[in-house]
Every structure is written in structure tokens, then in C-alpha cells.
Amino acid sequence: MTLTVRNLGFAYGQKRILDAIDATFEAGKLTVILGPNGAGKSTLLACLAGLLKPCSGTASLDDANITRMAPTTRARHIGLLPQGAETHWAVTSEALVALGRIPHMRGAGLSADDRRAIAAAMSATATESFANRPVTQLSGGERARVLLARVLAGEPDWILADEPLANLDPGFQLDILALLRRQAAAGKGVVAVLHDLQYAVRFADHVLLLHDGKLFAQGSVEDVITPTNLAHVYGIDANLFRDEEGTVQLCIKGKVRS
């Protein structure tokens, strides 16, 4: 299964957000979308999730145009973890995770299949222990896991995560990244918008680097996250090196002197 965007463009009125993006996302990989604020990362993700209708070009899942898919069908294949970790009512963690089953539900109540998927998602994210606690009483790290469990409960083929690490401490960020990696290893397609270049270097299989609404570079971490590209896109002076253990590390020294 592949997600593809062809010549994709998006604009709010006169303001162009995305311009002629061509990219292919593969299942079984963690694809990271990078780019400075305002580069169009979230917009690209929203087009992939079918939330926004591209102004030009197409986003498709295999051969089906995502914009034209029935919303419920699309929701069964593509799960989105939206930005901002919104939860509006003090529902229990389990009830929140159960929302992920909405695209699969017919009639009232949860089926045995729904219950199995909910239990599996909560076990994968280690959230069972606070199943009955209201989400409003959870810590940020716990809530992030519950919200990810909500996406997993829908058993989508694709998991799109918009800044899943925002406002989390490093330990919790690593938890979420490990969970996303595990999903990719299990054969799901995972696409995440990230701000942290260090994590992108260490965890991504494939990187898309956006700059001013255009796809500046895409490919493997080594090909895309280079000092030249970072200087051009982010305006930063950064170094990449291998540490004693052979892991590639990124060191940001400062802004590019102009």
C-alpha cells in the first residue's frame, strides 16, 4: 500500500501554502516531514488525511483519490493524530480510545471486534492501568499515549501524526517515537510531522524537507539532513557526525552568519 501525492498544491485564498509536491509514502516505514514553521508541513498532512481538499494535484491511497473517498472508508484506512492533543470532556481513557472505533461502528454499542481492538491498542501503549481515569486528570505523557491508542484502536493502515512530540518531556517523546517505530515495523505506514531534527536523524526511514511550500528535498536521512540543506532551509549552522557508538548525531552551532 502506498500513499502518493502528485503535483499537489494548496492555497488559502491568494496565499499559497503548498506548491507542486510530488512524493510517495511507503508502508512499513516511518516518514518524517520536516521544515521550519509555516513551510506547509501540517497542511500536507491534512491533505493526506483528507481534511483539506487540494487546490491542484491529487493525494491518493493506492489508486483511490483521498478527497473523493467516502469519509468513513477513508477513516478506516487513514488514522490521524491531530496537533494539540485536544480533549474536551472529562471522559475516561477507555472511552476516549473507543472513539477510534467510530469508523467501524454500525448501530449502537461496541462489538466484540471493537472491544478487542480497544484492548489491543491500550496494551500496545501501556495505558490499561488508567483505563478508568478521566483523560483530564492524566499527565501530558499519559494523555499523549492515550491519544495515540485512540488512533491505533481504529486499526488504520496509515498513521499520520501531526507534531506528536509537542509539549512532552524527552522520556515521553522517546516513548511515542518508539511506539510509532513499532507500528512501522509491524507494516503500517507512519508519517509524522516533527520539529526536532535530532529525532528525525535518529528515527526516520525517509525524510521530506519542506521549504516555503515546496518540497526542497526528500530521501534518506543522510541525503536530506545535510549541513547545506539545513543552512538553506532553517538558516542554521549544523554539524553531523558519528559518535563513538556509531550513531549519527546532529549538533546545532548557531544561526548561519550572513
Add this chain to the structure above:
Amino acid sequence: MNERALTSLLLLLTLAAFLLSLMAGKVWIWPTSWAADTADGWIFLELRLPRALLGLCIGAVLGLSGAVLQGYLRNPLADPTVLGVSASAAFGGVVAIYFGLNLLPFGLFACAMLGAGSSILLLLVISRNGGPIGFILGGMVLSTLAGALTAFVISIAPNPFAASEIINWLMGALTDRLMVDVATALPFMALGVALLLSTGRALDALTLGENGAKSLGINLFRLQWIIVLGVGLAVGASVAVSGVVGFVGLIVPHLIRAIYGEQPSQILLPSALGGAILTLTADSLLRLLPGPSEVRLGIAMAVLGAPFFLLLLLRYRRGNA
């Protein structure tokens, strides 16, 4: 207690409040004389029965609309008046009284429904693509406009009696309504209630915010239509037969949430029952108060509701602080 037992209890309480409303008043009418061919039997059939039925329906409509709107706007301070439907229906009714159309059969009802209907259309146009914010702003504008126009009509009333009739009607009451009023309003209310009860799953999905709900396949545009139509029909019809009764839609969902938890779909039916219980009980108690004339239901609700609303605001602010 599990939810099924709780809901059974609420149903029983609704039945009790309904029976109380049938019996209570300056004259107590016991079930033994309900079918009797006496003055009591007449009072029961012509006055008490329509009044109790209206209390039941209006209370349920207001409670349910409040629960749906609070869920949709994800704002615990929303109530059926935020859409401006009540104010517009009230304006329609006031115009009917001003021109004496209320003397025609269905004149007042038709005018009030026309008011509600035009506010529904305007809302759908104003809030197109706007999401909840456009929706709530559109409702506020409509509400203010309808209020101003209503005040204008009162100010140009030809004589004090006409003005007092209008004001009296505006205050909201269930008195002196006939079975034919009930029968006219019921289809609109039933359709509105059916639409509103169908929103549960979409409201649940909105717990995750708008993008979360959309990514789950929920069509928010359609949801907005259903809510505007449902609230418009149900609340419009209830204002058309009883004037504006406030606070029920605001208070009841909160009381229900305290018992049932906060999941929006879980509180829809209980809020309808709770609204019916509150309205029927309040209306029965008002009849029992001593004094030559009854306090208007709309006024009583406001007097009871305002302090509750203030408490709510204080608690809400503390919660956010």
C-alpha cells in the same frame, strides 16, 4: 448504580412529575375524577392535560437541545438561546400579537415558526464553512437583532393593553394552552428531537476537536445542518406555544453530567428526561404558590437559574485558573 438503572429511575421521576402536574393546582384533581363528567373532569381534560403534556415536551426539548449544543460547541455555557432561534420565534409571535393575528387559528404559531424558520435559514447562510465560531457569532447577531426588533414592536404598541399582552406572552408560560396547541407543536418537536438524538456519535467524536472528528469520518457540515434544523424546529415550536422559557437547557445538562459523566452521547436522552422533570415540577410548584395570579414559568426559571449560572461560571473560572 449502572446507567440503565439510572435512566429507569429518571423515567419514573418523569412519570411522577407528569402525574403531579396533572393533579396539582389551586384545585387538586385526583385520578378518580379524571374521567368524571364534572367540573373537575373538565379542568383535567381542557386545562391540566394539555399543560402537563406541554411541560413534558418543552422541558424535554430544552434539555436535549442544551445538551446537543453544549456538546457541539464544546462549551458548557451554551444553551438553546445561543442560536437566536428562541429570540426569532419570539419576535414572530410578538408580530402576530401586534397585528392581532393571534386571534386567527394557528396565527401566532405560524408567525413564530416563520420567525424560527427564517433564523434557521440565516444561520445556515451566515455560518456556512465557518464552524462553531461562525455559528455562535451568527446566533448572537440574530438573537440581538430579534431582541431589538421585539423591543421596537412593544414600543410602538397601540395601547398599554397590547403591550402588556405581548410582554405577558414573552415571559413564557404553560397556562391556558389547549390540546390543539399541543397537537400543532408536537410534530415539529418530535422531528426536531429525532434529529437531535441522532447526533450522539458525532458529538462524541468532537471530544477530539474538529480535526480529530473529521479524521474519524464525521461530516461536520452535515452535523451543523442537523443541529440547526433540530434545534430550530424543536425550540421554535416550543417558543411558539409557550414563549421563552430560559435556563432549562443550560442547567439540566450540567446536572446530568454530574451523574452520567461527560461523554456527550451518554447525556442526550437523560437531559431530555431531566428537562421534562424540571419543567413539570417547577410549573406544578408555581401553581401551588399562594396569591391571586401565578408567577410566570419563564420568570421563575430565570430566578432559579441565574444563581445557578453564576455558580457555574465561578466554578468554571476556578477550574480554568
